[in-house]
Amino acid sequence: EHTRAVLGGGRVPLSAGSRASIQTALRTLLAVPWPSQRDVGSALQLLAVLQWVLSFLLLGIVSLLLLIYLLFTSLWLIPVLYLAWIIFDWDTPEKGGRRLPCLRRWTVWKHFRDYFPVKLVKTHDLSPRHNYIIGSHPHGILCVGAFCNFITGSTGFEELFPGIRSSLTTLAGNFRLPVFREYLMSGGERCLPCPARVGLRESAGNAVAIVIGGAAESLSCRPGVTTLILRNRKGFVRMALRHGAFLVPSFSFGENDLFRQVVFEEGSWMRSIQRRFQKMMGFAPCLFYGRGLTSCRSRVGEPLAVPKVENPSRELVDRYHELYISALLKLFNENKTKYGLSESDELHIL
Numbered sequence: 001e002h003t004r005a006v007l008g009g010g011r012v013p014l015s016a017g018s019r020a021s022i023q024t025a026l027r028t029l030l031a032v033p034w035p036s037q038r039d040v041g042s043a044l045q046l047l048a049v050l051q052w053v054l055s056f057l058l059l060g061i062v063s064l065l066l067l068i069y070l071l072f073t074s075l076w077l078i079p080v081l082y083l084a085w086i087i088f089d090w091d092t093p094e095k096g097g098r099r100l101p102c103l104r105r106w107t108v109w110k111h112f113r114d115y116f117p118v119k120l121v122k123t124h125d126l127s128p129r130h131n132y133i134i135g136s137h138p139h140g141i142l143c144v145g146a147f148c149n150f151i152t153g154s155t156g157f158e159e160l161f162p163g164i165r166s167s168l169t170t171l172a173g174n175f176r177l178p179v180f181r182e183y184l185m186s187g188g189e190r191c192l193p194c195p196a197r198v199g200l201r202e203s204a205g206n207a208v209a210i211v212i213g214g215a216a217e218s219l220s221c222r223p224g225v226t227t228l229i230l231r232n233r234k235g236f237v238r239m240a241l242r243h244g245a246f247l248v249p250s251f252s253f254g255e256n257d258l259f260r261q262v263v264f265e266e267g268s269w270m271r272s273i274q275r276r277f278q279k280m281m282g283f284a285p286c287l288f289y290g291r292g293l294t295s296c297r298s299r300v301g302e303p304l305a306v307p308k309v310e311n312p313s314r315e316l317v318d319r320y321h322e323l324y325i326s327a328l329l330k331l332f333n334e335n336k337t338k339y340g341l342s343e344s345d346e347l348h349i350l
Helices: 016-031 037-070 077-088 108-115 144-150 172-176 180-186 194-201 214-218 235-243 269-281 314-339
Strands: 118-122 132-137 165-170 189-191 206-211 246-253 296-300
Touching (some): 037 077, 037 108, 037 180, 118 144, 132 144, 132 235, 132 314, 144 165, 144 206, 144 246, 172 180, 246 314, 296 314
Parallel strands (some): 118 296, 132 246, 165 189, 165 206
Antiparallel strands (some): 246 296
């Protein structure tokens, strides 16, 4: 056969062998099982959690290093302008943050919620005529329940408690990291404790959530353990008394079971490193892995009415602290058997 050149709009007819090869390839492609809707959903959930974990662990540090690098390039103006912006915007986290409702309703948070999954359960109404301090327990490894319920709109807090505007407090050091500070404030996170006071000074209908156990509690968290660090943490009670904010206990059943942590014994060199890091940075590095075969169910308990006292005495603070602990124990004991715990399981408070 002679080779023919095809010019313009001419076409070369396919041989029978070529058509058969294409048909075979198409049949093979169609025979490959496509991902099911469940597989796609699982992949989206995993990506949602991955972006959150990586943002929490790396976004601030990577952004800082990138800005330092750009400072010595032709793009030096970018870090200079951003530094000027941070100086101008320095007090915003202490004044209540800069929440963006569109990001709180971001679809990715629904995939994040479904990964564990997380569910918010209402046990009592919260009147929009008052302000509230919500104590969130336990801390867990990454505060999944508190973040999902009080920062994102994925569990329906605003629908369950109409007229209540929720926010979550976190360490002030987190707002010193570039870009990461914008990420936090967009969801409504405030730095502790100043923004909590700001929120309580505002008009009624604000709920400021505080993860009271903090970093110290995260070091001992592991599946099957229900121990809280609360006995000597009374600052939130004093703040509630000064502003007349009602105290509301909340407990996330399954929070400690979401991840498995490598727990180092007290006195070991690794635990001492964690303690020192906690004192310097405000949070403790944890080694964790996997996901437990459980879910996270957060229950918001009955609000405890608190009078407004400008300078509460130690005795008054102690009294309402004990009332809060009693309300938290009641919430735990009334619901523990619904979420996989036995009647004999107790909540230990240190």
